[in-house]
Amino acid sequence: MTSVKRTELSMFDGRQIFYYDSVSVDRIAVDKRPFEERPLPGEMRQDLLTGEWIAMASHRQTRAFLPPKEFCPLCPTLTDFGTEIADSTFEVVVFENRSPSFAAPSVALPKEVVQSSGRCDVVVFSDKHEGSFGTLPLTQMRTVLAAWIDRTRAISQLSYVEQVFIFENRGEEVGVTLNHPHGQIYSYPFVTPRTEKMLAVAKEHYQKTHKPLITSIIEREIKDEVRIIAQNEHWIAYVPFAARYPFEIHVAPKKFVPDFAELSEDVADTFPVLAKEVLQRLDGVFGIEMAYIAAWHQAPVRQGRDLLGLHWQITSIRRAPGKLKYLAGSESAMGAFIMDLKPEQSAQQLRDVKL
Amino acid sequence: MTSVKRTELSMFDGRQIFYYDSVSVDRIAVDKRPFEERPLPGEMRQDLLTGEWIAMASHRQTRAFLPPKEFCPLCPTLTDFGTEIADSTFEVVVFENRSPSFAAPSVALPKEVVQSSGRCDVVVFSDKHEGSFGTLPLTQMRTVLAAWIDRTRAISQLSYVEQVFIFENRGEEVGVTLNHPHGQIYSYPFVTPRTEKMLAVAKEHYQKTHKPLITSIIEREIKDEVRIIAQNEHWIAYVPFAARYPFEIHVAPKKFVPDFAELSEDVADTFPVLAKEVLQRLDGVFGIEMAYIAAWHQAPVRQGRDLLGLHWQITSIRRAPGKLKYLAGSESAMGAFIMDLKPEQSAQQLRDVKL
Numbered sequence: 012m013t014s015v016k017r018t019e020l021s022m023f024d025g026r027q028i029f030y031y032d033s034v035s036v037d038r039i040a041v042d043k044r045p046f047e048e049r050p051l052p053g054e055m056r057q058d059l060l061t062g063e064w065i066a067m068a069s070h071r072q073t074r075a076f077l078p079p080k081e082f083c084p085l086c087p088t089l090t091d092f093g094t095e096i097a098d099s100t101f102e103v104v105v106f107e108n109r110s111p112s113f114a115a116p117s118v119a120l121p122k123e124v125v126q127s128s129g130r131c132d133v134v135v136f137s138d139k140h141e142g143s144f145g146t147l148p149l150t151q152m153r154t155v156l157a158a159w160i161d162r163t164r165a166i167s168q169l170s171y172v173e174q175v176f177i178f179e180n181r182g183e184e185v186g187v188t189l190n191h192p193h194g195q196i197y198s199y200p201f202v203t204p205r206t207e208k209m210l211a212v213a214k215e216h217y218q219k220t221h222k223p224l225i226t227s228i229i230e231r232e233i234k235d236e237v238r239i240i241a242q243n244e245h246w247i248a249y250v251p252f253a254a255r256y257p258f259e260i261h262v263a264p265k266k267f268v269p270d271f272a273e274l275s276e277d278v279a280d281t282f283p284v285l286a287k288e289v290l291q292r293l294d295g296v297f298g299i300e301m302a303y304i305a306a307w308h309q310a311p312v313r314q315g316r317d318l319l320g321l322h323w324q325i326t327s328i329r330r331a332p333g334k335l336k337y338l339a340g341s342e343s344a345m346g347a348f349i350m351d352l353k354p355e356q357s358a359q360q361l362r363d364v365k366l
Numbered sequence: 367m368t369s370v371k372r373t374e375l376s377m378f379d380g381r382q383i384f385y386y387d388s389v390s391v392d393r394i395a396v397d398k399r400p401f402e403e404r405p406l407p408g409e410m411r412q413d414l415l416t417g418e419w420i421a422m423a424s425h426r427q428t429r430a431f432l433p434p435k436e437f438c439p440l441c442p443t444l445t446d447f448g449t450e451i452a453d454s455t456f457e458v459v460v461f462e463n464r465s466p467s468f469a470a471p472s473v474a475l476p477k478e479v480v481q482s483s484g485r486c487d488v489v490v491f492s493d494k495h496e497g498s499f500g501t502l503p504l505t506q507m508r509t510v511l512a513a514w515i516d517r518t519r520a521i522s523q524l525s526y527v528e529q530v531f532i533f534e535n536r537g538e539e540v541g542v543t544l545n546h547p548h549g550q551i552y553s554y555p556f557v558t559p560r561t562e563k564m565l566a567v568a569k570e571h572y573q574k575t576h577k578p579l580i581t582s583i584i585e586r587e588i589k590d591e592v593r594i595i596a597q598n599e600h601w602i603a604y605v606p607f608a609a610r611y612p613f614e615i616h617v618a619p620k621k622f623v624p625d626f627a628e629l630s631e632d633v634a635d636t637f638p639v640l641a642k643e644v645l646q647r648l649d650g651v652f653g654i655e656m657a658y659i660a661a662w663h664q665a666p667v668r669q670g671r672d673l674l675g676l677h678w679q680i681t682s683i684r685r686a687p688g689k690l691k692y693l694a695g696s697e698s699a700m701g702a703f704i705m706d707l708k709p710e711q712s713a714q715q716l717r718d719v720k721l
Contacts, residue, residue: 056608059583061560062567065608065703069711076689112696112704176702178695186692197696204563204701205416212417228414253411253420306699324699334431337541338693340533341467341552344661344679346559347531348420349467356424 015157022095024049026107031158033102033150040088040098052114054124055200063204066127068112076188080140084109085191087138096135103154104135105162105196113199116171128171130198134158135191142192143181144305145290152283155194156271159307160279162196163271167312172198174206174311175270182302184328184335194305202311206319209308213318223267225320228252238358240292245278246285250358255348257330258296258303258357260289263322269310270321286323288366293327295364303327370512377450379404381462386513388457388505395443395453407469409479410555418559421482423467431543435495439464440546442493451490458509459490460517460551468554471526483526485553489513490546497547498536499660500645507638510549511626514662515634517551518626522667527553529561529666530625537657539683539690549660557666561674564663568673578622580675583607593713595647600633601640605713610703612685613651613658613712615644618677624665625676641678643721648682650719658682 018030018038024047030038053068078084084095096104113129120126136147136155144152163175179194180187202210213224220227232238232249240248240260248262262285268274293301304326310319328336330351341347373385373393379402385393408423433439439450451459468484475481491502491510499507514532521530534549535542557565568579575582587593587604595603595615603617617640619633648656659681665674683691685706696702 058606058608058610060567060579060606061563063563063608063701063703065610065705067705067708069706069708176696176700178699180694184692185698186690186694195695197700197702199700199702201702203696206700208416208418208559208701212415224415251413251415253413255413255420304695304698306695308699326698335541337539339535339541340550340659340661341531341558343540343659343681344533344663345531345552345554345561346418346563347552347554347556348418350420350422351424353422353424 015154015161017161020097022097022106023047023093024109026109028096028104028106029158029162030098030101031103031105031154031161033154038098038101042093042097044093049114050110051119052117053112053127054120055127056125061204064201066112068110068127077183077190083140083189083191085133085135085189085193086140095133096138101135101138102151103137103158105132105158106135107131108133108195113197128200130166130169130172130196132162132166132196132198134162134177134194134196136194137192140191143290143300144179144192144194145287145294147192149283149287152286153280156279156282160271160274163309166196166198167270167272169198171200172312173202174199175309176203177271177307177309179305180303181305182300184302185304202314206308206311210311210315210319213315217318223318223320225263225322226267229263229265237355240358240361241285241288243281243285245281248285248289250354250361252354254350254354254357256326256328257336257350257352258293258301258327258361259354260293260325260361261322262286262289262325263320267320269316269319271307271309274321289325291366292361292364293325295366296360297329297332299332301327301329370509370516372516375452377452377461378402378448379464381464383451383459383461384513384517385453385456386458386460386509386516388509393453393456397448397452399448404469405465406474407472408467408482409475410482411480416559419556421467423465423482432538432545438495438544438546440488440490440544440548441495450488451493456490456493457506458492458513460487460513461490462486463488463550468552483555485521485524485527485551487517487521487551487553489517489532489549489551491549492547495546498645498655499534499547499549500642500649502547504638504642507641508635511634511637514551515626515629518664521551521553522625522627524553526555527667529554529557530664531558532626532662532664534660535658536660537655539657540659557669561663561666565666565670565674568670572673578673578675580618580677581622584618584620592710595713595716596640596643598636598640600636603640603644605709605716607709609705609709609712611681611683612691612705612707613648613656613680613682613716614709615648615680615716616677617641617644617680618675622675624671624674626662626664629676644680646721647716647719648680650721651715652684652687654687656682656684
């Protein structure tokens with residue numbers, strides 16, 4: 012594995028932008044758009060009924076919504092239209108979101124308001140406008156991985172960040188507003204509700220077994236066999252025993268690691284091949300591009316680092332061609348999920364796809 | 367308030383059906399469809415990562431999907447096509463769901479499988495095919511309320527039910543598969559994740575203040591004033607301080623009551639007028655029928671009855687005409703909500719609607 016080169020530059024409004032390159036190249040393109048003040052960070056409010064924090068990001072209402080290709084803000088800058096990326100070519104780029112839900116703390120807000128402190132980054136997977144993570148060349152996937160690792164390490168140092176969440180939404184059915192292949196990094200000033208719940212369960216499991224929960228889960232999946240989709244030396248992909256979505260796949264390193272910051276190079280090197288296979292199988296089930304949310308669970312920055320293991324959760328709401336699973340009353344209001352498809356059934360369908 | 371008459375009959379496959387009538391009428395229509403075995407209850411699996419129960423209802427895959435009006439199973443039976451309701455007219459009807467996610471325990475399942483014990487009922491609001499709860503005449507809304515009260519009381523007696531959840535999904539955007547005005551009752555064999563969380567928060571609040579949480583919330587809303595949409599002697603409607611959805615309205619009785627089973631007649635009598643106003647305001651914001659999930663929070667059957675108060679939570683995913691709020695990475699995978707609209711802003715929009 013060649014090491015990946017990182018170049019840090021500044022955008023027209025002062026935001027940070029990072030170029031990640033697998034070959035040595037000088038990144039010097041200047042963002043020439045006229046200076047603009049960045050929006051103040053929004054406020055956060057605690058839901059009184061659940062204690063959970065809700066970010067109020069009303070400035071997001073005006074963000075770009077499915078612009079045509081020639082006005083894609085994630086394409087390289089090739090004409091007079093200045094995109095978010097000033098260079099005319101690039102491999103992988105990460106920059107701070109222009110309409111962030113969470114941003115660095117500011118002194119400009121009134122004291123009685125709880126600020127949405129944190130950080131939101133956009134990870135652009137390619138300078139080509141079409142595709143998604145799974146359609147990238149393997150080396151490019153590896154560069155994305157290098158960016159995820161580097162960003163997780165750096166953002167974890169910020170005093171106001173408690174959790175780094177890396178994800179990709181694919182497809183307009185899950186609300187994608189830009190079609191250019193990209194993912195996002197949400198860095199929260201709190202431990203999210205889902206992660207808090209997972210930590211509590213993992214803690215109880217650890218006290219009983221002295222093992223991280225994900226380690227026991229992987230042991231069980233290997234023993235049960237029926238839900239495994241694919242595996243290699245370092246990674247395993249399976250449909251979880253109690254999947255919530257018609258197609259849900261978890262991908263985990265076989266050896267426990269809390270987050271990308273601690274993922275070793277050789278384990279990272281074997282991820283792209285497996286990831287590509289898994290995403291091709293997902294698209295192969297119905298022979299269409301499946302809309303999905305691909306979410307990386309990581310241990311929080313400052314707690315539970317021996318409890319919660321890095322893993323990738325891919326969920327698709329498509330249950331059949333032309334039919335979506337909607338989160339209706341039970342799921343949305345009560346958090347109680349109803350599944351139409353048995354996990355062993357969907358695992359079989361995923362394994363049966365001819366690649 | 368005239369009392370509502372209930373008639374219990376049996377459907378072709380042995381399911382229970384209840385007619386609720388505000389006038390005295392004999393219900394004797396016989397369901398003449400040929401006998402059919404009911405599906406076995408499905409299994410339930412515990413999500414190992416969160417401890418939450420997921421119902422596996424694979425028989426639901428074949429359920430009716432947006433049938434045309436002449437094959438609507440919720441219309442009265444007027445032709446040779448036998449609908450779920452054998453009578454040729456009715457006011458409000460409740461019957462057991464033909465494809466239930468939860469059903470009465472059966473001895474027919476292998477012992478190692480955890481059964482999805484419980485009950486799923488359909489509440490048909492009207493014998494007219496068009497409309498929704500808010501478009502019913504006031505007396506009809508009151509009859510629906512009588513059905514909710516009666517069903518909550520009866521189902522709460524079942525030993526295998528821990529929580530009774532009453533809700534209405536409106537609009538294809540939230541996955542409605544039948545357009546006929548109706549709601550559902552999900553009776554779970556566990557306390558749902560959302561309710562469990564709410565109980566924990568309400569318990570802490572009670573220990574500090576000796577008040578139910580919802581009582582303190584209503585006091586605060588009355589003091590703050592800015593988020594109130596409407597109120598009358600017994601009920602108040604407001605946008606919650608930390609709303610999760612562009613349009614979210616909570617409606618609560620001003621005096622604490624754990625559930626419908628304990629709701630008094632005079633408080634019930636004043637609900638329809640307020641409910642109609644609230645739902646008309648919601649449709650009035652953009653002048654379109656808003657898709658929504660209208661969910662009744664009730665205290666569980668056997669715990670927290672002094673902690674969790676009855677209230678109605680209406681959430682709409684529409685943030686502007688032609689724009690929906692999707693639950694993407696942050697909401698779906700982490701349970702961390704981002705809101706595009708300030709609650710005070712949406713409350714103002716709802717109040718400004720001319721009725």
